[in-house]
Every structure is written in C-alpha cells, then in structure tokens.
Amino acid sequence: MKPKMTLKRIAKELGVSISTVSKALHDNKEISQENRDKIQAFAKFYNYRPNNIALSLKNKKTKTIGLIIPEIVHNFFAKVISGIEHVAKLKGYNVLIAVTNESFDKEVINMELLVHSNIDGFIMSLSKETLLNRDKHHLQETINQGIPIVMFDRVVDDIDCDKVIVDDLEGAKIATQKLIDTGCKKILLITTEDFINIGKLRTQGYLEVLRENNIKQDPSIIYRVSDMGNLERKQEAIEEDINKIFDKVSGIDGIFAVNEIYAITALNVARQRGLRVPEDLSVVSFSDGILSQHSRPSLTTISQHGFKIGEEAATLLIDRLSHEDEEKEFRTKIIKTELIERDSTR
C-alpha cells in the first residue's frame, strides 16, 4: 500500500525542513525560485495536495473545531479544553485536539492534518519553539486561506486574529504586591525565559511592583527556568537550581512562581531546608489548578480562569464562523486574573 505523501515525507526526501516545504508549497518568496519549483514539482508528482487545494473542498461546513495545544499534562490546558468543549456542545460543534509537545514541526504537521480533516477553524496556543523561532508563516497562510484562528494564552502580536489572553502583567503585580504587603522583603522570582510572552509579562509585573515599592531589583534572585525538555525530569533540575540560590543568597522570605509546577517545586525545597511556609517563607503561584488546591500548604495563587478562557475562545471562533460573510474586526479578549488566598502566604 502506497503511503500518503505528507509534508514530513517530502521534507525528508528532499533533505529540507518542514517549514521550507510548507513555505514552498504556498509559493512563499522566502524560498528561492529554484527550490520552490523543485518542491512543487515533487509534490505534484506524488499527488500531494497542500492546504490551499484542500480548501477548495471547504465550501461545506463540518462544524468541527481544530484545537492545537502545546502540552497535555498541565491542568491549565485541561481546563481550557473543558471550556471549549462546553461551548462547542451548546452550539453543536465537535472538537479535534492535537498536541505539539512544544515542537514547531509538530505544530505545522498538526495544522496540516486538521485542515485535511476539514475543520472549520482553529483554536490554538503556540508551541515554545514557534515563539522562539518567530517563524509564523503557517499561521498567516492558514488565515489567508480563509480558515480563522483564535489564539489563546500563548499568542503573538504580529498575526492579526482573534485572541484570548490573561492579564498576566496585572496578575503578576497583584501576586508580588501580596507578598510585599504581608512583610516579604526579599522575593525570589521563578519564571520562564523571556521568549515566552506570558513569562516575560509576569517578570515585568514583578519588576514594576518592586519599583513601585522602592525595592531594588536583584538579578541573583530572578531565576529563569529553561524548560524545553521533559517536564518530569526537569522538576529535579529546577529543585537543584532553587537549592543553589538558597545556598548563595540568604534572607529570601518570599517566592513568586509563574506556574504551579515551579511553586510546588519551591514548596519541596522549603520542606527539605526546614523552612516553614508561610512563617519563614511565603509562596504565591500563578494559575489555579488542582495542585494549588491540594498541595500542603495549599497555594495562594493567581487564578487564570482556564475554563473561561476556553469558553471565550470557542465563542469568538464560532461567532466568526457563523458570520463569515461579514468583515468583522479582530478582537482581543482579556480575562482578568484574581488572587485566591490560601495557606502559603501570611
């Protein structure tokens, strides 16, 4: 049985990247004329139909949403999915989900796969590699071909589409201020690298509040976790890093962690070092998942309202699909965060 030709196979056969094949098939001028001709001829020979041909079949609606998420183990994405499914069910839509595992190639392949499955539109949160690469041709071309995209949480500014974002800056400010208000003087920030927009904004919120309170920022207590790899193995490495910071810097009395996993890891370190939470050390997390509720001590946290994000994203997409003939302005919905006080702060 002859296997079906795919982007991946073409890329492999011709020894080029998936992105190059995808761009060439969309006649993107970034690829040399020679390479475009070669790749297009190869695809044609193998009867490969790129998205824009699939699209000519797209005059029938399938009432299916394609959902692309970077990972599945974070409870936040599970909540977003529940919110999307809730609205989809009410409106008679189905949802097909694909996971990128933070890979750019997987994101491109999954979009291709779902377009071939005749989904009507996408809801997506970008992979870390996509944010890092800044290669976004697959998003723009999907939109150009008339398939709407709603981005949530991990979005990029330079693609025009509907977006649902959390007020990360404001949330981080509330979290940091809470620590200061309860007497913390030396607050360790555990955050992501800056190419992740949400990590960057949360870092910025932390820094702004320090400034507002006339506290000098100290680079030795800003820990940027590089986490492109496996989550579970990473947790040990993060634990080690936090321990090293506590070894070097004395007097840390507060921690603001930009996600639950980092916060839980910080709680583990506190336990190992005999620090009482919240008496010796206060911890505030970001995103109110199942871990924050059930860890001991339970975590004071900034709620991201994942379910609501999912509901809003599905509503925006279905609304756009139902009024495709109208030219609607793209909208960005900002979901307000909220401080949920539990036992990890004074």
Added chain:
Amino acid sequence: MKPKMTLKRIAKELGVSISTVSKALHDNKEISQENRDKIQAFAKFYNYRPNNIALSLKNKKTKTIGLIIPEIVHNFFAKVISGIEHVAKLKGYNVLIAVTNESFDKEVINMELLVHSNIDGFIMSLSKETLLNRDKHHLQETINQGIPIVMFDRVVDDIDCDKVIVDDLEGAKIATQKLIDTGCKKILLITTEDFINIGKLRTQGYLEVLRENNIKQDPSIIYRVSDMGNLERKQEAIEEDINKIFDKVSGIDGIFAVNEIYAITALNVARQRGLRVPEDLSVVSFSDGILSQHSRPSLTTISQHGFKIGEEAATLLIDRLSHEDEEKEFRTKIIKTELIERDSTR
C-alpha cells in the same frame, strides 16, 4: 453555504437516536427494514457518506491515530496520552484526540469524525454511557470495516480487538492487604458503580482480601459513588456522603478509594473531622497521579502506569497497522500495578 450532513443532523431531522441512524446506515438488522430504507434514502438524498464509503478512500495510509478518551481532567488520561505520543513520534505517527465527556452519542460522533479524517486506527477508552448502554455496534462495525481498535482501561469483553488493561483486581487486593497489614480493622471502600468494569474489579479485589483475612464484609462501609455528572460539583456531594457514613458508622480506621479524587476527598473529610492521617485513619488510593504525590499527607497508592499503558496501546496499534496483510491473533496486555508507599498509611 449548505451545512454538511452528519449522523447527528440526520438523527435530528428524522427524530431518531444517533445509534439508530448509525445502525441503519450499516444495514444492521436490529433496525426494521422500513426504518433502514427510510434512513438510507434520506442519507443518500443528502449525499451523506457513512464510514464504509469513506473506507473506499482508505487505501492510502495517513499515519494518523485517532484517540478517543472519556475525559481530559483526570491526570491518568494525560499520562496515557503522553505515552501514546511518545511511541507515535518514534514511529512517525500523528495523533488526533477527541473527548467524549462520558457520552455515548459523542463517542459515535467522534469516531465518525475521525474516520472521515482518514485516521488509520483507533485507540480508545470507552465512555461510561457506552459501558452502561451496552450498545457497541459502533465498535464492531468500525472493526468490520477494517479499521483496527485498541481499547485501554475501560474495555468490554465482547468485542474482539487488542486491549491494554491494568491488573485492577490484583491492585485492589494489594491495597486492601496493605491496610490490613498495618492494623486496619474497619475499611471503608469508596468505589464506582458496578457497570464500570474497573470499579467492579477493584470492589471485587477488596472483598476477596476481606474474605482471605476472615473479615466480615459490611455493606454500610461500601460506598458506590454515582458520578455521571460534573466532576467538580460532584466532589462536594461525595464529601457529604462520606461524612454521613462516618456519622453513622463508628470505628472506621482505613479507606481504600478507587481513584485519586475520591482519596483526596476522603482526606478532606478526615481533616474536617479532626482525624489524623495515618495515626487515626489510613488511606490508600488507586492511580499514581500528580495529586497523590503532592497532597498532604502524600498518598500511598497503587500505580497504574498510565504512560506505559499509552506506550503499549500505541505499540499494539502500530504493529497491527504495519502487518495488515497478516492475520494476527488479538492480544490483551496486562499492565502490572505496584504499591507506592507514602505518608497516608502507617
């Protein structure tokens, strides 16, 4: 734009169930000749292609696995997905996921959707409604049409296909024996209703161990949770029920809960009632998720090895897809459980 005809739409138009339409289109004799004729004519008129016609397009492999799971919020399914994705990536397969939210109709619709997306085969864990209904025509017909299915965790005996199951009976026996060995005399069982096979087997394991240890079984401390509804709202109701059992029955010194959520809920009740865990009350859970690790006290639990289940399921499916010309016996892989001792037992 004319909407595409779907099973759901046909069912609605003709005022019959999705199951009836699906059966009629597969010429299932359970449906009267008259109704079959009517439904088939209607589908034909609207140019609806049921699975078996879609199948004539299926001589090209897409290297895509369709994954159908009952829910997304349980960490167990997230782990299974990670295991499936891991093997799929190694073997060059993609995965599309659909969630049934425990609904039979959603299961049938999602399978249809994925067959139309030209997936090569299914990996699935059945919805509670499917287990309850005992309507399985959609599974048998999919298999008859040459699309292999691998079932995991929530399986049914009377469908011949590859299966991956956890040794639930053995796991429950280990859990119950652990409680008895550490001195528990009155063990509350928190389990599901019996139509869920895994709940039934775990209940059976509990009862067998009681018998082996000459402990009389007491129906007042066997609590069967009926949980067809919303998980989060249910948790409060479960908490209330457990409290009522503690009000009525004195001397409960052990709890075996068949999943993490039930175990965590039991810990909450213990806290409310001033019972110390494990001094006054020991708790053993089933399935080693993120909650068991991070609750306080952390939970002694039976590990289900979700990642491994996912790996095995994907391996079985891809193996079958790669040797489609051979007549292979169906296999059932049993994943051994393991006791992980933490702080909730003495």
